[in-house]
Amino acid sequence: MNTNDLALRITDMASYNGYQLECQPIPGMTDVLQITVQDYDELPAFVSVTDSQILCITNLFMEAEVKPDTRGQLIEEMLELNIPMPLSAFSKLGDRFVIFGSMSIHSSIEDICHEIVTLTENAVEAIDALQEYLIPDAVREEGAG
Amino acid sequence: MNVLKRIIAAVRGGALGVADLLSDTDGITALEHQLIEVQGNLSKVKQDLTDVMGKQMHSSRESSVLKMAIQQHELEAGAALDRADEVAALKIAEKIAELDAELEEQQQIHSLFSSHVARLRSLVNKTERQIKDYQRQLSMVRTTESIQKASTAIAQNYASSNHKILSARDSLEQIKKRQQRTLDLLEAAQELEEETGEKTLDERLEQAGIVGSKINANAILNRIKSDRS
Numbered sequence: 119m120n121t122n123d124l125a126l127r128i129t130d131m132a133s134y135n136g137y138q139l140e141c142q143p144i145p146g147m148t149d150v151l152q153i154t155v156q157d158y159d160e161l162p163a164f165v166s167v168t169d170s171q172i173l174c175i176t177n178l179f180m181e182a183e184v185k186p187d188t189r190g191q192l193i194e195e196m197l198e199l200n201i202p203m204p205l206s207a208f209s210k211l212g213d214r215f216v217i218f219g220s221m222s223i224h225s226s227i228e229d230i231c232h233e234i235v236t237l238t239e240n241a242v243e244a245i246d247a248l249q250e251y252l253i254p255d256a257v258r259e260e261g262a263g
Numbered sequence: 264m265n266v267l268k269r270i271i272a273a274v275r276g277g278a279l280g281v282a283d284l285l286s287d288t289d290g291i292t293a294l295e296h297q298l299i300e301v302q303g304n305l306s307k308v309k310q311d312l313t314d315v316m317g318k319q320m321h322s323s324r325e326s327s328v329l330k331m332a333i334q335q336h337e338l339e340a341g342a343a344l345d346r347a348d349e350v351a352a353l354k355i356a357e358k359i360a361e362l363d364a365e366l367e368e369q370q371q372i373h374s375l376f377s378s379h380v381a382r383l384r385s386l387v388n389k390t391e392r393q394i395k396d397y398q399r400q401l402s403m404v405r406t407t408e409s410i411q412k413a414s415t416a417i418a419q420n421y422a423s424s425n426h427k428i429l430s431a432r433d434s435l436e437q438i439k440k441r442q443q444r445t446l447d448l449l450e451a452a453q454e455l456e457e458e459t460g461e462k463t464l465d466e467r468l469e470q471a472g473i474v475g476s477k478i479n480a481n482a483i484l485n486r487i488k489s490d491r492s
Contacts, residue, residue, distance in 0.1 A: 133431035149409070157441050160434035164417050168409045170402045175413050177421075211414040214276070220406075225375035245435045252432055 119223065121167050127227045128153065134231035152178050155238040163234045166195045167223065174219045174233055176241040179187050181213040183252050192251035199244070205233055266294075266400040268321055270407050281411040284404060289453040291404050305390045311385040319376035333359055368474040 125141045128151075133139070151165045153174075164175045177241035183191060195216075198207040217240055219233050235248045243250075273284035285291055336359045343352035429437065 120371075144416050144420050145410070147416040147419065149412050152416070152420060157445065158438055160429055160437050162420075164413050164420075166409045166413045168405050168415075171406065173406070173409055173413060175410075175417070177417055182429050183432075211410065214414070214440065216417075242435065242438055245431045249432060249435070252430070254291070254432065 119167060121149055121165070123173075124165065124167060124230070125151050128231065130228065131231065134228065134235065137231075137235050139231060139234065150248075153234055155235055158238045158242065161238055162243045163237050165230075165234070168224070170231075171220045171223055172225060172230060173214050174221075174230075174237050176218070176237050176246060177212070178208075178215045178217055178241060178248075179252060180215070184215075185251055185253055186249050192248060195248065195251075199247075203240055203244070205236045208244070217244055266403050269439070270403060272417050273407065278411060281407060285408055292400070292402070294397060294401055298394065298401065301390060301397065305387065305394065308383060308386050308390060312380065312387060315376055315383060319373060319380055322373040322376060326366060326369045326373060329362055329369060333362045333366065336362065344422050 125143070128139055128141050131139070140154045142152045142154065142162075144150055144152050149166055152162045153165055154162045154173065161176055164177075164178075166173050166175075200207045203217075206217050209216050209218050217237060219237050221229065221233055269284060273280040276283065336355050340352050340359065343349075343355060369479040
């Protein structure tokens with residue numbers, strides 16, 4: 119299975135357990151899918167397929183949004199939350215804190231959808247739980263890469 | 264080569280570092296070549312193993328044929344002794360001695376093949392473990408590549424989106440507002456259903472003459488009355 123197959127299969131499934139999933143192509147990127155769970159438009163999951171696994175990543179917050187003086191505490195708390203959080207774990211990509219889940223390439227489409235829905239819900243939950251470590255009026259500054 | 268160390272170094276180097284990791288001739292390409300080589304070795308060792316196992320089976324078959332022949336000859340020698348034919352018995356005994364020597368030789372060959380099989384089996388196991396190890400390392404590198412792509416995609420997506428880019432807190436607020444709206448709508452719909460739904464259903468049923476015990480009782484009474492008259 120590659121990203122194209124995955125996009126087709128998710129689009130074919132009108133909804134999963136009452137959740138509507140929407141697949142959007144990313145211009146110029148054929149290897150990565152952007153999948154949005156209805157009502158969670160602000161936190162899309164980015165899904166890529168390798169020869170051994172399927173990776174689902176959701177953006178949480180930028181380094182610039184983190185209060186500098188409690189940054190260490192935040193990171194420790196994220197490490198501690200990694201195990202209790204179902205199916206997802208925290209990570210960092212460059213200056214971006216993310217939440218991700220990886221699964222076998224042989225997973226069923228239902229399992230993949232379940233993962234994406236869980237990931238999105240975990241992302242909301244995580245931001246909510248970690249809010250105190252974020253600068254209240256931070257403006258997200260995005261670099262190109 | 265510790266792959267994880269290389270990956271850490273590559274990730275610290277950003278997109279360029281990851282590109283280096285993937286095109287590194289000492290690293291990934293070498294790993295891929297090693298994997299192909301070891302896979303080739305494995306299939307050769309497996310072929311050897313099949314060959315030796317075949318020979319081992321053959322020698323074990325030979326041994327059992329010899330054992331049966333010895334038993335047979337021993338019976339014959341016993342019969343000759345019963346007939347008091349010492350000459351024939353001695354001749355048979357000589358044959359048995361020949362067969363015994365053959366059997367011993369065959370058993371030596373068999374144990375040689377057996378130890379060879381054991382050696383090849385452990386080689387197969389070790390080679391298979393090495394292949395798994397190379398595959399694990401390669402999988403880590405390919406995943407690093409995939410993460411790099413996903414990361415670029417996320418950055419590009421946010422950079423090219425025309426909407427105002429929201430902070431995590433703002434995103435959360437938007438999502439919570441939307442969830443609250445959905446909950447409010449559900450609650451309102453439920454209230455509406457409770458207030459008007461049942462009533463209208465009753466009204467409709469009554470209009471259709473389906474509900475209302477009085478109406479039904481009256482109808483029954485009328486039927487009974489008309490039956491009696």
